[in-house]
Amino acid sequence: MFEATERNRRNRxxxxxxxxxxxxxxxxxILPVALILGVLIVRGGPAISWEFLFTRPIDNMTAGxxxxxxxxxxxxxxxxxxxxxxxxxxxxxxxSEYAPDNRLTRAINLAIINLAGVPSIVHxxxxxxxxxxxxxxxxxxxxASLTLAIMTLPVVIVATRESLQTVPLAFREACWNxxxxxxxxxxxxxxxxxxxxxxxxxxxxxxxxxxxxxxxxFTGAAVFMxxxxxxxxxxxxxxxxxxxxxxxxxxxxxxxMPFGVALVLISLVLAMNGLSIAFRVYLRxxxxx
Amino acid sequence: xxxxxxSVPATQATEAAFAAADSPAAILIEKLSxxxxxxxxxxxxxxxxxxxxxxxxxxxxxxGKTTLLRSVNRINERxxxxxxxxxxxxxGLNVLDSTVELAQLRKQVGMVFQRPNPLPxxxxxxxxxxxxxxxxxxxxxxxxxxxxxxxxALREVLLWDELKDSLDRRGTELSLxxxxxxxxxxxxxxxPKLLLMDEPCSALDPAGTEAVEELIWxxxxxxxxxxxxxxxxxxxxxxxxxxFMLLGEMIEHSxxxxxxxxxxxxxxxxxxxxxxx
Numbered sequence: 315m316f317e318a319t320e321r322n323r324r325n326r327x328x329x330x331x332x333x334x335x336x337x338x339x340x341x342x343x344i345l346p347v348a349l350i351l352g353v354l355i356v357r358g359g360p361a362i363s364w365e366f367l368f369t370r371p372i373d374n375m376t377a378g379x380x381x382x383x384x385x386x387x388x389x390x391x392x393x394x395x396x397x398x399x400x401x402x403x404x405x406x407x408x409x410s411e412y413a414p415d416n417r418l419t420r421a422i423n424l425a426i427i428n429l430a431g432v433p434s435i436v437h438x439x440x441x442x443x444x445x446x447x448x449x450x451x452x453x454x455x456x457x458a459s460l461t462l463a464i465m466t467l468p469v470v471i472v473a474t475r476e477s478l479q480t481v482p483l484a485f486r487e488a489c490w491n492x493x494x495x496x497x498x499x500x501x502x503x504x505x506x507x508x509x510x511x512x513x514x515x516x517x518x519x520x521x522x523x524x525x526x527x528x529x530x531x532f533t534g535a536a537v538f539m540x541x542x543x544x545x546x547x548x549x550x551x552x553x554x555x556x557x558x559x560x561x562x563x564x565x566x567x568x569x570x571m572p573f574g575v576a577l578v579l580i581s582l583v584l585a586m587n588g589l590s591i592a593f594r595v596y597l598r599x600x601x602x603x
Numbered sequence: 604x605x606x607x608x609x610s611v612p613a614t615q616a617t618e619a620a621f622a623a624a625d626s627p628a629a630i631l632i633e634k635l636s637x638x639x640x641x642x643x644x645x646x647x648x649x650x651x652x653x654x655x656x657x658x659x660x661x662x663x664x665x666x667g668k669t670t671l672l673r674s675v676n677r678i679n680e681r682x683x684x685x686x687x688x689x690x691x692x693x694x695g696l697n698v699l700d701s702t703v704e705l706a707q708l709r710k711q712v713g714m715v716f717q718r719p720n721p722l723p724x725x726x727x728x729x730x731x732x733x734x735x736x737x738x739x740x741x742x743x744x745x746x747x748x749x750x751x752x753x754x755x756a757l758r759e760v761l762l763w764d765e766l767k768d769s770l771d772r773r774g775t776e777l778s779l780x781x782x783x784x785x786x787x788x789x790x791x792x793x794x795p796k797l798l799l800m801d802e803p804c805s806a807l808d809p810a811g812t813e814a815v816e817e818l819i820w821x822x823x824x825x826x827x828x829x830x831x832x833x834x835x836x837x838x839x840x841x842x843x844x845x846x847f848m849l850l851g852e853m854i855e856h857s858x859x860x861x862x863x864x865x866x867x868x869x870x871x872x873x874x875x876x877x878x879x880x
Contacts, residue, residue, distance in 0.1 A: 414683065484718065485720065487716075488716075488721075489736075491676065491709055492710070492732065492733045492790070492793075493706035493708075493733075493736060493737060494706075502724075
């Protein structure tokens with residue numbers, strides 16, 4: 315009565331096959347990441363030293379360190395954040411908390427999602443036209459960071475809106491029904507309960523901003539600068555562009571150098587992502603409803 | 604005394620009886636009609652709610668009782684496609700007037716929901732939320748004042764003894780019964796005149812239901828309470844006056860005892876006996 319039939323056996327075989335297939339695909343996904351990290355560590359690891367991190371490049375960038383690029387990337391990221399986070403969070407608050415649910419709002423949401431798909435080189439040209447030329451910021455950290463900010467704005471908006479929407483509507487209604495305004499509701503209930511998600515979005519944005527090359531090439535990043543930037547109207551070196559330049563444009567660079575630069579860059583990004591995950595786990599542990 | 608007449612004379616008769624009583628009206632609803640888009644949910648509802656009493660709204664699903672309740676503090680309007688005619692006077696003032704400040708209306712008219720919805724804040728902050736929303740900026744209450752407000756509100760809802768040592772616990776971590784009491788407590792510090800309750804016990808277990816009903820019964824007199832319920836036994840136990848609605852119309856309004864013993868209208872009698880619903 316309970317013996318397996320031919321059909322059961324075949325089903326079991328097919329089941330096992332698909333299981334294996336999906337497992338294999340998952341491994342294929344992890345493999346490149348592991349390989350990239352492995353290659354970078356093996357080949358770039360020897361390049362890493364205090365001197366590499368904290369001195370300037372010398373001998374036509376074939377020796378010395380990466381300090382100006384490292385500092386430049388920090389500048390670019392910080393200025394981009396200052397520009398994009400307030401605007402992005404405010405826009406997300408409007409769209410999520412104030413805007414009526416009508417066709418226009420839906421169109422705006424769609425536009426934002428599509429904006430995230432615009433190739434970064436297009437943003438670069440926009441930044442060149444708008445910030446460098448029209449607003450006369452010149453090629454500068456300011457122009458480059460604003461370009462990066464515009465590029466990452468959709469990410470900030472979408473991440474913020476999603477985390478705002480994880481706050482149940484019932485809480486908002488409870489507030490409104492006590493006569494609280496939208497802003498009082500946002501300040502006292504919605505933001506405190508969504509700030510972890512917003513910060514996660516911001517940190518992910520940082521890691522993306524740090525790695526972008528195209529948008530800063532025309533707008534503010536220099537191939538080589540003998541000094542550190544002094545303000546937002548200076549040009550600067552940046553890690554991503556530096557990597558591109560020493561890998562492709564400069565002859566006789568010792569092999570370990572580009573790998574070292576790449577290792578530092580990817581470590582920065584992974585550290586940021588790790589931070590964002592840790593932060594999210596921490597805040598989620600405290601959040602209960 | 605089951606009336607053989609139509610619903611209209613019966614309604615008018617009870618209305619007249621209440622008008623004759625010298626108790627002041629807290630809510631006076633006249634010719635209230637309400638549409639959701641093209642759908643008419645309320646038809647010329649007239650209702651007079653006695654101040655300081657518990658009045659329950661009963662009727663089958665879709666009869667408009669929740670709509671009526673939500674019209675009183677105008678939270679229906681949030682849907683955007685709602686149109687209302689007629690008037691709802693609270694202590695003589697029409698709340699449907701365009702000059703009414705909604706924040707003030709919602710301060711004076713507290714609302715309790717089916718699903719307890721304490722805010723994800725501490726018990727203390729839940730109770731103080733209303734005062735924080737409504738107090739003028741230049742007047743920060745001292746710690747002592749806040750403590751007194753919290754104690755008074757929690758005592759009123761019979762939660763003080765249970766929670767006095769855990770005022771920093773999150774409101775959302777309490778039991779459902781405590782949550783619902785907390786939701787009532789947080790309305791009290793801004794001194795509302797009227798409490799609207801939309802099936803306040805339907806998410807609670809029998810013990811919780813009993814406790815919350817007791818609390819509601821205790822609050823009568825100090826507050827005018829309008830309560831929607833699906834549960835006829837609850838209406839009978841826990842209200843002084845009862846309003847029966849059907850398909851958007853007010854069918855009958857009388858004191859609870861006589862509605863359940865001697866309904867004036869056939870439809871009311873059939874509903875109470877459970878022939879439909």
